[in-house]
Amino acid sequence: MWSSATGADTVGGVPARFVAAPASTEEAAAVLTAAARENLAVVVRGGGTKLDWGVPPRRLDLIVDTGRLTGVVEHAAGDLIMVARAGTPLAALDLGGQQLALDTSLPGATIGGTVAAGTSGPRRMLYGTARDLLIGITVVLPDGRVTHAGGKVVKNVAGYDLGKLYTGAYGTLGLITECAFRLHPRPPAAAIVQRAAPAAEIGALLAAVRAEQVVPSAVEIDAVAEGPVTLAVLVEGTAAGVRDRATRLEKVLGGQTTEKVPGWWGRYPWGRVGMKLTVPLSRVPDLLGLGAAVRGSAGTGVLYADVPVAGAPAVVERLRATAVRAGGHAVVLTAPPEVREAVDMWGPVPGLALMRRVKDRFDPDHRFAPGRFVGGI
Amino acid sequence: MTMLDALAARLGAELGADRIVNDRQQLRTYECDGLAHYKVIPGLVVLPLDADECARTVRACVEAGVPFVARGSGTGLSGGALPHAEGVLIVTSKMRTIVEVAPGDERAVVEPGVINLHVTKAATPHGYYYAPDPSSQQICSIGGNVAENSGGAHCLKYGFTTNHVTGAQVVTPDGELVELGGRAPDTPGYDLLGAFVGSEGTLGIATRVTVRLTRLPESVRTLLAAFADTDQAGAATSAIIAAGVVPAAVEMMDALAIEAAEAAVACGYPAGAGAVLIVELDGPAAEVDTQFDQVTALCEANGAFELRAAADPAERALFWKGRKSAFAAVGRISPDYIVQDGVIPRTALPEMLHRIGEVARAAGVRVANVFHAGDGNLHPLVLFDDAVPGEAERAEEVSGAIIDLCIAHGGSITGEHGVGTDKARFMPRMFTDDDLAAMHLLRCAFDPAGLANPGKIFPTPRLCGEVPRRHKAGEPAAAELF
Numbered sequence: 130m131w132s133s134a135t136g137a138d139t140v141g142g143v144p145a146r147f148v149a150a151p152a153s154t155e156e157a158a159a160v161l162t163a164a165a166r167e168n169l170a171v172v173v174r175g176g177g178t179k180l181d182w183g184v185p186p187r188r189l190d191l192i193v194d195t196g197r198l199t200g201v202v203e204h205a206a207g208d209l210i211m212v213a214r215a216g217t218p219l220a221a222l223d224l225g226g227q228q229l230a231l232d233t234s235l236p237g238a239t240i241g242g243t244v245a246a247g248t249s250g251p252r253r254m255l256y257g258t259a260r261d262l263l264i265g266i267t268v269v270l271p272d273g274r275v276t277h278a279g280g281k282v283v284k285n286v287a288g289y290d291l292g293k294l295y296t297g298a299y300g301t302l303g304l305i306t307e308c309a310f311r312l313h314p315r316p317p318a319a320a321i322v323q324r325a326a327p328a329a330e331i332g333a334l335l336a337a338v339r340a341e342q343v344v345p346s347a348v349e350i351d352a353v354a355e356g357p358v359t360l361a362v363l364v365e366g367t368a369a370g371v372r373d374r375a376t377r378l379e380k381v382l383g384g385q386t387t388e389k390v391p392g393w394w395g396r397y398p399w400g401r402v403g404m405k406l407t408v409p410l411s412r413v414p415d416l417l418g419l420g421a422a423v424r425g426s427a428g429t430g431v432l433y434a435d436v437p438v439a440g441a442p443a444v445v446e447r448l449r450a451t452a453v454r455a456g457g458h459a460v461v462l463t464a465p466p467e468v469r470e471a472v473d474m475w476g477p478v479p480g481l482a483l484m485r486r487v488k489d490r491f492d493p494d495h496r497f498a499p500g501r502f503v504g505g506i
Numbered sequence: 507m508t509m510l511d512a513l514a515a516r517l518g519a520e521l522g523a524d525r526i527v528n529d530r531q532q533l534r535t536y537e538c539d540g541l542a543h544y545k546v547i548p549g550l551v552v553l554p555l556d557a558d559e560c561a562r563t564v565r566a567c568v569e570a571g572v573p574f575v576a577r578g579s580g581t582g583l584s585g586g587a588l589p590h591a592e593g594v595l596i597v598t599s600k601m602r603t604i605v606e607v608a609p610g611d612e613r614a615v616v617e618p619g620v621i622n623l624h625v626t627k628a629a630t631p632h633g634y635y636y637a638p639d640p641s642s643q644q645i646c647s648i649g650g651n652v653a654e655n656s657g658g659a660h661c662l663k664y665g666f667t668t669n670h671v672t673g674a675q676v677v678t679p680d681g682e683l684v685e686l687g688g689r690a691p692d693t694p695g696y697d698l699l700g701a702f703v704g705s706e707g708t709l710g711i712a713t714r715v716t717v718r719l720t721r722l723p724e725s726v727r728t729l730l731a732a733f734a735d736t737d738q739a740g741a742a743t744s745a746i747i748a749a750g751v752v753p754a755a756v757e758m759m760d761a762l763a764i765e766a767a768e769a770a771v772a773c774g775y776p777a778g779a780g781a782v783l784i785v786e787l788d789g790p791a792a793e794v795d796t797q798f799d800q801v802t803a804l805c806e807a808n809g810a811f812e813l814r815a816a817a818d819p820a821e822r823a824l825f826w827k828g829r830k831s832a833f834a835a836v837g838r839i840s841p842d843y844i845v846q847d848g849v850i851p852r853t854a855l856p857e858m859l860h861r862i863g864e865v866a867r868a869a870g871v872r873v874a875n876v877f878h879a880g881d882g883n884l885h886p887l888v889l890f891d892d893a894v895p896g897e898a899e900r901a902e903e904v905s906g907a908i909i910d911l912c913i914a915h916g917g918s919i920t921g922e923h924g925v926g927t928d929k930a931r932f933m934p935r936m937f938t939d940d941d942l943a944a945m946h947l948l949r950c951a952f953d954p955a956g957l958a959n960p961g962k963i964f965p966t967p968r969l970c971g972e973v974p975r976r977h978k979a980g981e982p983a984a985a986e987l988f
Binding site for chain 2: 205206207208209210226247249257258260261268270274275276277278280281282283284285286287288289290291292293294296297298302313314315316317336339340342343344366367369370372373374405407408409410411412429430431452455456457458460475476478479480481482483484486487489490491493502503504
């Protein structure tokens with residue numbers, strides 16, 4: 130069922146005792162049924178790219194690794210849908226003229242990990258995030274029961290949309306073994322229009338892009354802690370359409386079209402302390418010039434910050450206060466232990482009492498990723 | 507004094523007598539929603555003016571142990587707002603303030619009774635609109651849309667209500683007001699908002715909703731294509747999708763649906779068409795023009811015998827008039843009809859239509875087909891005459907058989923109308939016991955007493971029970987197992 134862990138099998142510095150690598154949903158169910166019987170604390174591991182995120186588990190016995198739970202189960206091109214096993218790396222998907230429009234910043238990230246952590250990238254602006262693209266899901270509950278929600282069709286309102294509940298739940302409600310997604314055609318052409326500008330001008334430039342009816346796939350900014358900000362807008366579509374839209378953006382921004390994707394595009398900016406900041410669109414400029422390099426989707430109000438380790442708690446507080454005042458949130462995604470102990474990783478979370486009740490129902494023994502999520506869930 | 511009388515007296519005193527309806531004749535006006543063959547006269551109706559009154563009403567229900575059902579405009583087609591005879595119907599129609607339109611944030615904040623189309627009307631002067639557009643958008647409410655996760659003709663490209671709601675203030679089934687999501691994206695913690703949208707009033711009542719506004723497209727072009735039969739129209743749809751075009755909408759109607767629409771609204775569709783497609787493209791003009799030529803050519807190549815491009819908004823509206831009035835229009839050619847709502851993988855469309863034809867012929871029942879061809883969401887209209895003995899039963903059988911066919915094709919029992927009262931019995935055919943048990947876990951987290959819209963979605967009532975006692979951390983060793 131499982132084997133002994135090695136020294137590398139840790140989560141946020143906490144060593145596991147055992148590792149299991151089921152090759153099917155049925156095997157996973159058998160593992161989790163046994164783990165429930167033995168009262169083992171479980172953390173699910175995909176590509177292992179985000180194990181340093183969140184809070185380390187309060188206790189850890191068993192890592193369930195999805196490394197053998199891979200492959201595309203079905204790609205129905207005519208229906209624009211795909212079903213894949215959770216351990217499939219996003220980068221390994223080969224969907225021909227179609228795409229699963231989920232960006233990942235982390236090479237090696239799997240489908241299951243991307244859904245469980247709810248990560249997104251620049252193109253979320255046009256295509257939405259995992260929650261929007263996921264149309265069906267198979268989850269083994271902590272007690273070992275295999276459950277499905279949603280289905281294989283894009284339009285479906287039968288039953289609760291549990292896929293959304295599992296998305297971004299950090300593996301605290303069960304083990305995702307299979308996901309169904311809606312797909313998009315791969316656009317034949319794309320262009321990025323770039324402009325560097327002082328931070329003070331970014332708000333007006335963003336508003337100008339919004340006013341144009343060019344339907345960007347992404348509007349990203351890259352801002353060093355002090356100094357000019359780079360704004361980059363991606364348009365995708367037909368060759369003729371992209372040319373026309375890029376030309377209009379060049380005028381509006383006073384910028385230039387580039388064939389090459391900038392090196393920073395879609396990459397997290399942080400070294401050791403990384404934050405995710407979310408604000409309403411009009412408040413994106415508030416996050417600039419607060420002592421941290423900031424990068425991300427200015428087109429949706431989802432940015433990432435690189436917080437210097439020295440003095441991190443003060444910068445975290447400043448960013449959080451600004452985001453919360455604007456109506457958003459600020460989460461420390463990753464930090465070394467000394468910083469982690471000095472800050473509140475998740476910040477204020479509305480609806481926490483209801484979330485605890487959800488956790489209590491799905492995982493009454495609190496064995497799944499205990500303590501890693503909001504409010505110690 | 508009955509429990510409901512006591513509740514009426516309490517709420518009348520707390521909120522004001524004008525919020526309460528307990529006259530039998532007046533109560534009768536709330537006996538059904540848009541699915542009129544299910545009727546239950548509610549025990550009591552309360553019309554709160556704001557979130558606080560709504561929460562107080564729910565708390566009073568909880569204290570009395572009385573079930574409650576939320577209702578918006580009452581246009582739902584699955585009986586989701588069917589009242590409870592011994593319960594309270596909470597009607598949100600007096601909560602219809604558009605609290606804020608914030609184009610700079612691409613958001614609007616509205617009360618649940620606000621009419622869907624009014625959001626778009628408020629946003630349009632700023633260059634924005636609210637994308638989900640159910641056919642009933644002139645009368646249906648945002649609160650109802652949230653409860654049902656309403657779709658519409660344009661969800662092929664733009665998604666459903668759930669993709670356009672970023673926050674909601676909700677009265678939970680224990681009467682607490684909580685904020686789910688917000689104006690900014692990605693609120694930390696569980697996506698309870700995502701689970702709430704489409705929960706059909708079983709997880710609480712939305713009292714304020716923050717919606718995403720979408721920038722108006724620069725160009726909208728609409729094509730009406732007439733084909734000899736639905737096979738050709740289906741092949742054209744497949745070709746459009748295969749070409750990598752994502753139209754804003756692809757709608758299909760078959761000959762019987764066209765006949766009904768003509769009789770009702772004289773939409774002037776091409777004579778002799780066995781099927782029509784309405785294909786709409788929107789976006790930047792340069793993109794739309796290129797793709798419009800592509801779509802036109804694909805329709806022609808797949809046998810379209812007449813193609814009309816809407817020359818102006820008036821002609822576009824006329825194309826849509828036939829489609830959007832189709833449900834009601836069927837009343838012109840049949841005294842009674844059932845509106846079905848099922849989903850199949852889009853590529854199964856031609857085969858599915860033949861199977862529906864076979865089932866209908868075998869039962870001696872006529873079926874008109876209207877559907878969102880782009881995403882495989884069918885709306886077969888099963889025609890019957892209630893005055894003829896046995897016809898209603900045969901129509902019910904055909905309607906149920908269509909849903910079974912949807913399930914057999916790997917589809918869904920509902921694409922946008924919801925499960926409600928009508929389809930609860932089909933849920934076990936689409937989901938296993940364990941699947942339903944997982945949904946029930948969520949239900950119990952929100953509503954352990956089972957008072958919020960009981961009897962909807964799930965086929966059999968289940969009790970929640972206590973949360974099992976937790977084990978102590980770090981108990982037994984598992985060393986013996988490996």
